[in-house]
Amino acid sequence: MSSLPVLVLNSGSSSIKFSVYEAGDGARTRLFEGAVDGIGTDLGKFWIKDASGKKLVDETPALPTRAVAFKLVSDALHSGHFPVPAAIGHRMVCGGPTVLENQIITPALIDEMESYTAFAPLHTPIAVYIMRESLRLFPGVPNFVCLDSYFHRTMPEVVTHMPIPSEYATMGVRRFGAHGISYESIVHQLQPNVPEKLIVAHLGNGASISAIRNGKCLDTSMGLTPTGGIISGTRTGDIDPGVLLFILRKIAETAESATDAADQLEVVASKKAGLLGVSELSNDMRDLRDAIKEGNAKARLAVDKFVWTIQKWIGSFFVELGGLDMLVFTGGIGENDIVSRAEICAGLGALGIKNDSARNNVRGEATISAGDSAVTVRVIPPAEDLIIVNHVVRLLGN
Ligand code: AMP
Numbered sequence: 127m128s129s130l131p132v133l134v135l136n137s138g139s140s141s142i143k144f145s146v147y148e149a150g151d152g153a154r155t156r157l158f159e160g161a162v163d164g165i166g167t168d169l170g171k172f173w174i175k176d177a178s179g180k181k182l183v184d185e186t187p188a189l190p191t192r193a194v195a196f197k198l199v200s201d202a203l204h205s206g207h208f209p210v211p212a213a214i215g216h217r218m219v220c221g222g223p224t225v226l227e228n229q230i231i232t233p234a235l236i237d238e239m240e241s242y243t244a245f246a247p248l249h250t251p252i253a254v255y256i257m258r259e260s261l262r263l264f265p266g267v268p269n270f271v272c273l274d275s276y277f278h279r280t281m282p283e284v285v286t287h288m289p290i291p292s293e294y295a296t297m298g299v300r301r302f303g304a305h306g307i308s309y310e311s312i313v314h315q316l317q318p319n320v321p322e323k324l325i326v327a328h329l330g331n332g333a334s335i336s337a338i339r340n341g342k343c344l345d346t347s348m349g350l351t352p353t354g355g356i357i358s359g360t361r362t363g364d365i366d367p368g369v370l371l372f373i374l375r376k377i378a379e380t381a382e383s384a385t386d387a388a389d390q391l392e393v394v395a396s397k398k399a400g401l402l403g404v405s406e407l408s409n410d411m412r413d414l415r416d417a418i419k420e421g422n423a424k425a426r427l428a429v430d431k432f433v434w435t436i437q438k439w440i441g442s443f444f445v446e447l448g449g450l451d452m453l454v455f456t457g458g459i460g461e462n463d464i465v466s467r468a469e470i471c472a473g474l475g476a477l478g479i480k481n482d483s484a485r486n487n488v489r490g491e492a493t494i495s496a497g498d499s500a501v502t503v504r505v506i507p508p509a510e511d512l513i514i515v516n517h518v519v520r521l522l523g524n
Pocket residue numbers: 329330331332359409410411412457458459462463464
C-alpha cells in the first residue's frame with residue numbers, strides 16, 4: 127500500500143479531537159493533531175499542532191453549535207494547507223448489539239447505531255452527527271467506525287448477560303464495556319510480550335478496569351453504559367438499583383413527564399455523582415488532592431471511595447484470571463496521579479502487588495513495582511488514535 131493520509135475523529139460531549147496520520151506499509155507517522163473544544167460556548171478553542179508541537183492554528187472562536195465546530199475542522203482540512211484525508215476513522219463508544227465489528231460507515235449503519243443512543247447517551251449523539259457530516263463534507267472518502275465495544279466482544283456470555291427479564295435482554299440490554307480502544311492500545315504496546323494474566327485500569331474522568339487473558343478481554347467494569355462500573359469523575363458507577371428508584375421517585379414528584387424524570391435521573395447518575403457528587407467540590411483529581419492537603423473531609427471520602435472501588439474490582443479480576451502477571455495504569459489519573467497509584471497498590475499486597483515509591487514518583491510511562499513484587503506494575507499512556515488508524519488501514523485492505 128502506498129502512503130495515505132488517514133484522519134481520526136474522536137468526539138466528546140463538548141469537543142471534537144482529530145489527528146492526521148500518514149499510513150504506509152507498517153509505518154504510521156502523525157502529521158498533525160488538533161481539537162475544537164468548548165462547543166456550546168462563546169469562547170471556544172480551536173487549535174492544530176504539527177508533529178513537532180508547533181501551533182499551526184490557535185484561535186478562540188464562538189462555538190454555538192457542533193455544526194459550527196465541525197465546519198472549522200472540515201474547512202481547515204480543505205484549505206490546501208493540510209493533506210485531504212484518503213480515509214477517515216471515527217471513534218464510537220457503543221454501536222449496539224447488532225454492530226460489534228469495526229466497519230465501513232453507510233447512512234443505514236449510522237441510523238442503526240443511533241437507535242441504540244440510550245446505551246451511550248452522552249457520546250452517541252455527537253458521534254453520529256459527526257459521521258453524517260463527515261460523509262457529506264468529504265464525499266467519496268471512505269469512513270470507518272472503530273468501536274470501544276469491539277475490544278470487549280470476546281467477553282463470555284456469563285459476563286455480558288444482565289440479570290434482568292429476558293424481554294429487556296432481547297432489546298439489546300447487556301454488558302458492552304467502554305474504553306476498549308484504550309485497552310486495545312495497551313495490549314498493542316505490550317506486544318510481543320503480552321502477559322497471560324493482565325489487568326488494565328483506565329483511570330480518567332471516566333474510569334474503568336478490564337481483565338485481559340492472552341490479550342483478549344475477559345471482563346470489564348463498565349456495563350451497558352459508561353455510567354456503570356467503578357465510581358468516576360461525575361458518574362455513580364455500579365449502584366444498588368434501589369438508590370436509583372429512590373431518586374427517581376423524588377424527581378417524579380415535580381417532573382413534567384416520565385421522560386423528563388428519566389432525563390433528570392440521567393443527569394444525576396452521569397453528571398452530578400461520582401467524585402463530584404461525594405466531594406461537592408470537583409470531578410478533577412487535581413482539585414481533590416489539593417483539597418485533601420487542606421483537610422477537606424468530603425474530598426478525602428470521595429477519593430477513598432474511588433480507591434476502595436478500584437481495589438475491589440482488581441481483587442475480583444485477580445480471582446477471575448486465576449492470578450495476575452501485570453497491572454497497568456493508564457488514563458489521566460492513572461498516568462499522572464502518583465498518590466492514587468500508591469494508595470491503590472498499598473491495599474493490594476495480598477495479591478503480591480508491591481509498589482516502589484521511588485519508581486512510582488513519575489508521570490508517564492514507567493515500571494513502578496518493586497523488584498521483588500510478584501506482579502509487574504506499569505504505567506502506559508494509551509495510543510488510541512494509532513489503533514484507529516490500524517483498523518482503518520486493515521479495513522481499507524479488505
Ligand atoms: P482523562 O479523562 O484521561 O483526560 O483524565 C482526566 C483526569 O485526569 C482529570 O480529571 C484529572 O483528575 C486527572 N489528572 C490529569 N493530570 C493530573 C495530574 N497531574 N495529577 C493528578 N490528576 C491528574
